[in-house]
Amino acid sequence: MSVVVAKALEKTYVAGDIKVEAIRGVDFTIEPASFVSFIGPSGSGKSTLLNMIGCLDPPSRGSLEVAGQHISGLSRKEAARFRGEHIGFVFQDFNLIPVLTVFENVEYPLQMVQNWPKDKRRIRVMEMLEAVGMTDQAHKYPSQISGGQKQRVAVARALVTNAKLVLADEPTANLDRVTANKIIALMKRMRDEFATTFVFSTHDPRIVDNVEITFALEDGQLVRNEMPAGGGHA
Amino acid sequence: MLNIFKLAFRNLLRYKRRTLLTSMLITLGVVSVLLFIAVSGSFKALMIGQITDSMLGHLQVHKKGYLASVDSLPLNRNLTGKQIDKVRQMLDGNAAVEAYSMRIKLGAMFSNFNETTNIRLNAVTPEAEMATAPLLTDRILEGDKDGLIKPGEILIPELIAKGMQVKVGDAIVLVANNKDGSVNGQNFVVRGILEGISGPGGRDGMIHIDDAKSLLRLEEAEISEIAIRLKNIDDLPKVFAGLKQELESIKNKMDQPVFEVHTWESISPFFNIAKMIDLMTLFIKIMLVAIVLVSIMNVMIMAVFERINEIGTIAAIGTSPGKIMGLFVVEGFLMGILGTAIGTVISLVSIYAMNISQIRFDFGRQTGLLLSPTIGTKDVVSIVLIVIGIAVLASLQPAWKAARMDPITALRHV
Numbered sequence: 001m002s003v004v005v006a007k008a009l010e011k012t013y014v015a016g017d018i019k020v021e022a023i024r025g026v027d028f029t030i031e032p033a034s035f036v037s038f039i040g041p042s043g044s045g046k047s048t049l050l051n052m053i054g055c056l057d058p059p060s061r062g063s064l065e066v067a068g069q070h071i072s073g074l075s076r077k078e079a080a081r082f083r084g085e086h087i088g089f090v091f092q093d094f095n096l097i098p099v100l101t102v103f104e105n106v107e108y109p110l111q112m113v114q115n116w117p118k119d120k121r122r123i124r125v126m127e128m129l130e131a132v133g134m135t136d137q138a139h140k141y142p143s144q145i146s147g148g149q150k151q152r153v154a155v156a157r158a159l160v161t162n163a164k165l166v167l168a169d170e171p172t173a174n175l176d177r178v179t180a181n182k183i184i185a186l187m188k189r190m191r192d193e194f195a196t197t198f199v200f201s202t203h204d205p206r207i208v209d210n211v212e213i214t215f216a217l218e219d220g221q222l223v224r225n226e227m228p229a230g231g232g233h234a
Numbered sequence: 235m236l237n238i239f240k241l242a243f244r245n246l247l248r249y250k251r252r253t254l255l256t257s258m259l260i261t262l263g264v265v266s267v268l269l270f271i272a273v274s275g276s277f278k279a280l281m282i283g284q285i286t287d288s289m290l291g292h293l294q295v296h297k298k299g300y301l302a303s304v305d306s307l308p309l310n311r312n313l314t315g316k317q318i319d320k321v322r323q324m325l326d327g328n329a330a331v332e333a334y335s336m337r338i339k340l341g342a343m344f345s346n347f348n349e350t351t352n353i354r355l356n357a358v359t360p361e362a363e364m365a366t367a368p369l370l371t372d373r374i375l376e377g378d379k380d381g382l383i384k385p386g387e388i389l390i391p392e393l394i395a396k397g398m399q400v401k402v403g404d405a406i407v408l409v410a411n412n413k414d415g416s417v418n419g420q421n422f423v424v425r426g427i428l429e430g431i432s433g434p435g436g437r438d439g440m441i442h443i444d445d446a447k448s449l450l451r452l453e454e455a456e457i458s459e460i461a462i463r464l465k466n467i468d469d470l471p472k473v474f475a476g477l478k479q480e481l482e483s484i485k486n487k488m489d490q491p492v493f494e495v496h497t498w499e500s501i502s503p504f505f506n507i508a509k510m511i512d513l514m515t516l517f518i519k520i521m522l523v524a525i526v527l528v529s530i531m532n533v534m535i536m537a538v539f540e541r542i543n544e545i546g547t548i549a550a551i552g553t554s555p556g557k558i559m560g561l562f563v564v565e566g567f568l569m570g571i572l573g574t575a576i577g578t579v580i581s582l583v584s585i586y587a588m589n590i591s592q593i594r595f596d597f598g599r600q601t602g603l604l605l606s607p608t609i610g611t612k613d614v615v616s617i618v619l620i621v622i623g624i625a626v627l628a629s630l631q632p633a634w635k636a637a638r639m640d641p642i643t644a645l646r647h648v
Contacts, residue, residue, distance in 0.1 A: 051642050056642050077554055082552075112237055
């Protein structure tokens with residue numbers, strides 16, 4: 001079963017008399033355990049598309065199915081619950097909670113969203129920290145670790161709930177070349193290890209070179225897709 | 235829930251100076267209110283004690299309509315034989331009553347053999363009067379205080395003593411109208427000078443009840459007023475309600491109530507001052523509410539504004555709007571708790587220190603009154619609950635705003 005299925009998907013923003021068609025009738029499918037990127041110039045609709053897949057922004061028209069569920073009619077609360085159960089997020093600015101330690105940041109979705117018991121939480125968080133190589137930094141606060149380490153923690157946080165889909169918006173934009181490569185390699189390894197689908201919105205050619213499918217967007221429309229290794233189609 | 239508390243607590247620690255300043259403001263408000271309640275309460279209790287214990291008593295029973303015409307001290311509105319027995323029986327059977335004094339109130343002409351003036355008098359049984367108004371002897375400025383008064387003696391108010399140039403030990407004559415309209419005179423020796431106090435009966439003289447009976451030629455027992463002292467003034471509303479119900483159920487042949495009962499509050503003008511103190515306390519409480527409301531709301535609005543991106547993040551990763559709201563409400567709640575806890579401790583220590591310091595003050599002609607501030611658990615608990623409740627209330631709007639925030643807009647916020 002596909003992780004994401006979009007059919008005739010549209011998103012229109014209305015501000016007074018002005019209508020902006022951010023996404024104009026796109027169709028695509030993303031298969032499980034794939035490494036996918038949306039590319040395109042600023043304003044092409046990459047982030048809008050990612051927000052819709054992430055249940056942060058409902059589509060205006062068309063159909064969007066994520067993890068087997070149509071998400072168009074979800075309420076705020078239902079959308080929040082759905083995100084907590086099925087989707088992980090990795091942000092450009094890492095977005096870790098500054099008052100929580102590395103361990104607590106990774107633990108947050110299990111504790112505050114999924115209400116896991118303490119013992120199970122601890123085991124799972126340590127597993128994830130080990131997977132991203134951050135075990136020895138577990139008790140440090142975000143202000144005490146580097147940008148690359150923060151993004152590792154963010155990846156661990158996105159995967160800790162066994163999310164089948166991770167959405168990453170420009171995850172390497174604030175990292176140096178070496179660190180960015182390490183993060184991309186880490187995410188790819190995570191994909192292999194946990195069979196998680198990674199969907200990127202990016203300008204970064206290093207990511208584009210590493211993904212298996214690239215959807216190119218221009219003016220809210222899919223203009224091409226490249227599928228070197230198969231697994232997705234427009 | 236514990237996780238929300240942990241996160242809220244850490245967020246408060248994140249802005250230590252702001253949290254401290256806001257908590258200090260709440261602390262200041264709590265200290266001001268608790269100290270005001272303690273000091274004004276002490277002042278009020280002291281003044282009420284002075285009024286009730288030196289003349290009025292806590293309650294008074296009269297024949298129906300007596301108080302309305304008290305200015306003329308009417309002898310035809312006195313309680314008589316069976317009526318007195320009825321009240322006596324009720325009071326003797328009431329465990330809350332400590333003592334009561336039966337008084338005859340009368341007006342007379344006062345002569346020092348050179349000049350004559352009017353005098354209002356209370357005729358009392360000394361033992362019962364001293365038990366009912368234990369501070370009465372403190373009002374005796376000159377003369378023997380022991381035993382209050384004996385037959386043939388008179389305590390005169392200081393204004394008459396000065397005006398008529400009468401001293402302790404002087405002989406005087408009282409001439410009074412009897413109920414039947416005849417006039418009778420009797421010699422007295424001045425036993426002492428009574429200090430005047432505000433309120434009804436505060437500038438009256440005093441004689442022994444047996445002298446009043448002979449001066450007024452009363453053939454059977456008659457009483458104008460029964461002053462009652464309770465063991466605990468806090469029982470006043472309950473005892474008053476009970477007595478009122480019992481006494482007002484006794485009707486005459488015209489089916490009208492025979493008795494009337496009043497608390498000191500409805501007799502003394504000082505009650506208005508006591509009410510003003512209560513009103514001032516209320517205004518101080520309103521100011522406290524305003525302080526807490528404005529300071530917490532201000533801080534929480536700032537907290538939401540500064541953490542928009544963070545709100546977007548936790549919303550994106552699936553935190554429910556209810557939990558986001560709870561997070562900010564708990565922050566306000568914790569700040570309220572912190573300010574209140576410190577404020578309560580400072581207040582209680584200050585009250586203790588004031589009691590140790592034995593602060594004295596003057597009020598009117600009374601000097602050296604001891605200030606003994608106290609505060610009841612009920613007052614402390616009510617202030618604590620008000621402050622914490624207002625802190626939570628003040629957090630609701632910013633918390634609601636945070637919970638309703640669009641995650642995309644929040645995530646874009648820099």
